[in-house]
Amino acid sequence: MASTKVKAIVIRSSNVKDKDKLLHIYSLEQGKMLVSMRGVRGEKAKLKSAKEIFCFGEFIIENTKNTNIVTSVSIIDNFYDLSKNIDKYYEACAILDIIDKVVQEPDPQLFIIIIKALKALCYDDVKKFYVIDKFLLDIFSAMGCNFITERCSSCGATLGSRYLNLDIGELVCPACKTLSSVAVSDACYSVLRILSSTPYDKLTTLKFGGMGEAQAFNLLSKNYEWRTGYSMINLI
Numbered sequence: 168m169a170s171t172k173v174k175a176i177v178i179r180s181s182n183v184k185d186k187d188k189l190l191h192i193y194s195l196e197q198g199k200m201l202v203s204m205r206g207v208r209g210e211k212a213k214l215k216s217a218k219e220i221f222c223f224g225e226f227i228i229e230n231t232k233n234t235n236i237v238t239s240v241s242i243i244d245n246f247y248d249l250s251k252n253i254d255k256y257y258e259a260c261a262i263l264d265i266i267d268k269v270v271q272e273p274d275p276q277l278f279i280i281i282i283k284a285l286k287a288l289c290y291d292d293v294k295k296f297y298v299i300d301k302f303l304l305d306i307f308s309a310m311g312c313n314f315i316t317e318r319c320s321s322c323g324a325t326l327g328s329r330y331l332n333l334d335i336g337e338l339v340c341p342a343c344k345t346l347s348s349v350a351v352s353d354a355c356y357s358v359l360r361i362l363s364s365t366p367y368d369k370l371t372t373l374k375f376g377g378m379g380e381a382q383a384f385n386l387l388s389k390n391y392e393w394r395t396g397y398s399m400i401n402l403i
């Protein structure tokens with residue numbers, strides 16, 4: 168039997184049979200994988216703490232003909248403290264939901280971003296939505312859409328007033344805006360620019376206030392829905 172070792176995080180888990188679990192994990196080495204854990208819902212199961220979402224660790228997986236069975240997990244972090252704050256928990260769930268829906272292939276840079284985003288939510292006192300906003304900016308960047316730019320993506324003119332062209336997910340000038348473009352206020356753009364350039368472990372230093380931060384989350388959610396066809400999970 169071949170076995171594989173991957174560093175991965177559990178993004179979705181469901182009960183199967185009497186005591187088994189089916190896990191969707193996102194791994195550094197192989198991207199998304201479907202694996203099963205045998206007998207793991209039993210009281211004395213040795214892997215039971217590794218069966219829940221957010222569990223991040225080194226998984227040893229035995230590859231049989233039809234299934235990938237987890238035989239051992241060395242947990243690095245299970246982000247347990249997320250469960251103590253409902254706002255942070257839902258924001259972290261939104262990150263897993265995005266990975267579940269729109270990412271398939273391995274992406275080492277994105278993998279590191281996911282862990283950093285979850286750490287910021289779990290251990291730092293970051294204002295609501297700042298982590299998910301920054302994470303969405305990173306996801307759009309991974310999709311090839313550059314949100315933070317001083318130039319119109321259609322004509323190259325320097326941007327004074329900005330519009331987000333939802334068809335392409337990039338900023339355009341007033342002359343290039345289309346029917347599916349929405350205005351991006353200066354306050355909103357400033358929030359996005361600062362979030363984009365601030366590392367996850369420094370987000371705790373930011374406090375914007377005002378309309379800019381509410382507009383930023385609304386704009387990013389709308390762009391996510393247009394880019395992917397999925398809604399953001401309800402975070403309010």
Ligand SMILES: [Zn+2]
Nearest residue numbers: 319322340343
């Ligand atoms: Zn233009």
